[in-house]
Every structure is written in C-alpha cells, then in structure tokens.
Amino acid sequence: MNGLEINHVSYRYGERKALDDVSFQVEPGRFCALLGPNGAGKSTLFALLTRLIVADEGAIQVAGFDIARSPRAALARIGVVFQQPTLDLDMTVRRNLRYFAGLHGLSGRSAAIAIDRALAQLGMAERADEVVRSLNGGHRRRMEIARALVHQPDILLLDEATVGLDAAARQAITDHVHELAGTGLAVLWATHLVDEVAMADQVVVLHRGRVRSDGPAGELAGESGLAKAFLAMTDESMEAGA
Numbered sequence: 468m469n470g471l472e473i474n475h476v477s478y479r480y481g482e483r484k485a486l487d488d489v490s491f492q493v494e495p496g497r498f499c500a501l502l503g504p505n506g507a508g509k510s511t512l513f514a515l516l517t518r519l520i521v522a523d524e525g526a527i528q529v530a531g532f533d534i535a536r537s538p539r540a541a542l543a544r545i546g547v548v549f550q551q552p553t554l555d556l557d558m559t560v561r562r563n564l565r566y567f568a569g570l571h572g573l574s575g576r577s578a579a580i581a582i583d584r585a586l587a588q589l590g591m592a593e594r595a596d597e598v599v600r601s602l603n604g605g606h607r608r609r610m611e612i613a614r615a616l617v618h619q620p621d622i623l624l625l626d627e628a629t630v631g632l633d634a635a636a637r638q639a640i641t642d643h644v645h646e647l648a649g650t651g652l653a654v655l656w657a658t659h660l661v662d663e664v665a666m667a668d669q670v671v672v673l674h675r676g677r678v679r680s681d682g683p684a685g686e687l688a689g690e691s692g693l694a695k696a697f698l699a700m701t702d703e704s705m706e707a708g709a
C-alpha cells in the first residue's frame with residue numbers, strides 16, 4: 468500500500484508505556500484525524516513515524532517501505548509539520564523552501580518548480596518573496612505545510628498544526644489540508660479539537676496510548692455528535708476500573 472500502515476506498535480519511556488499495541492492504516496487520498504487528549508501518545512507516535520525514536524515492538528510501513536529496514540526510503544516519502552515552528556524568520560519564504568529542497572537533493576530549476584507548485588497548493592504563491600517575519604501566524608503555518616510538500620511525499624504528517632492560530636486561520640488550514648488529501652496524499656492530522664474533523668474523515672481515537680476507535684467520523688459521531696462521543700471515550704472518570 469502507498470499509504471501508512473502501523474502494526475502493533477508499542478513504546479515505553481522507562482516504566483511509562485506511552486503507546487500500547489497501536490495499529491491502524493491511512494490509505495492514499497484519506498484525511499485521518501488522530502484524535503486524542505493531552506498525553507494520549509500523539510507526539511510519541513509522530514516521533515516514531517519520523518524515526519526520532521525507534522519502536523520497542525511492532526512495525527511501520529511508509530508507502531510500502533518498512534521504516535526499520537529501509538529508513539531512508541521511508542522517510543523520503545514523508546512530509547512532516549511538527550508542533551513547534553522551525554522556520555528561519557529572516558529569510559524569504561522561497562529561500563526557506565529552497566534550503567529544504569536542497570536537503571532532499573533538489574536544486575536549480577527542479578527545486579524552483581517544486582517550490583512554486585507547493586506554494587500554489589497552499590495559496591501562498593504571491594508571498595514567496597516576503598520575509599517570514601513579516602507573515603502572520605496562519606501564513607507561516609501554511610508555508611511550513613508547503614515546505615513539507617516540496618519533495619512530493621506520499622504521506623503528510625501534521626502534529627497539532629493549528630495551535631495558536633485564530634479561528635479563520637485554523638479553518639483555512641484545515642480546508643487546505645483536506646484538499647491535499649483529495650489530491651491523493653495520505654494525511655495524518657494529530658489534534659485534540661473535534662471541530663477540525665469533517666464527517667467523511669477517518670478518525671483514530673487515541674487515549675492513554677491505545678487506539679479506542681478507528682472509523683469514519685460520521686459513524687463515531689452517531690446521534691450524539693463527535694464531541695460527545697470523543698469525550699465519552701476519553702473521560703478519565705469513566706476509566707476507573709477499565
């Protein structure tokens with residue numbers, strides 16, 4: 468499969484089990500919301516997917532490449548937007564992206580074409596020659612997403628991509644990323660905000676390191692709505708004795 472496959476992955480920080488037998492798949496063209504409260508294990512899973520840390524147990528396949536056996540090939544197929552911004556504020560948008568393109572072996576005309584295409588996908592083409600420091604928070608975030616697309620990955624990972632943004636910027640970014648999934652990317656969008664999820668999306672609910680539910684948002688929402696269903700699944704007071 469060209470998407471993402473996570474099979475029976477577990478991870479411990481010393482005695483603390485942060486992920487416990489996590490399995491799910493994201494197919495190409497799907498927007499998958501990884502929905503979990505603080506401490507659920509979302510960032511730990513992202514660290515495993517980007518090989519900042521290595522799983523104690525289980526396997527991860529990225530676009531058909533096993534991340535443990537073929538890490539370079541697997542990582543080349545991933546675009547990632549981390550929670551913390553990592554931009555050079557004093558460079559222009561284009562120079563930031565050119566630097567990143569170079570890390571992926573793109574230069575000259577092929578880099579320029581890739582950069583223009585990625586910026587256009589995020590509606591940022593006319594900002595290419597602005598210095599990042601002059602952009603608002605929403606545009607900086609969009610630029611980071613464009614940067615993650617420069618090398619044309621199959622899978623896009625975003626860890627709480629809308630943190631700190633106002634409602635309009637949040638909406639614009641969630642809309643853009645849903646459109647990207649529509650072009651064939653497999654998108655994994657970590658969040659604790661149910662209003663970022665569309666009813667047609669896949670939703671994986673992660674709580675205390677375990678997958679509590681995996682399926683279409685519409686099904687999970689049922690009659691009570693997504694917010695109530697999510698709360699019921701992750702309410703600590705209901706965990707007693709679980």
Ligand SMILES: Nc1ncnc2c1ncn2[C@@H]1O[C@H](COP(=O)(O)OP(=O)(O)OP(=O)(O)O)[C@@H](O)[C@H]1O
Pocket residue numbers: 480483484485503504505506507508509510511512
């Ligand atoms: N470096 C670490 N050392 C020890 N425990 C950690 C470490 N990083 C995370 N944890 C623990 O692992 C669990 C999962 O944390 P993680 O940061 O992956 O969750 P999260 O869903 O990303 O939460 P948040 O939304 O707050 O970032 C938590 O119980 C957390 O306290």
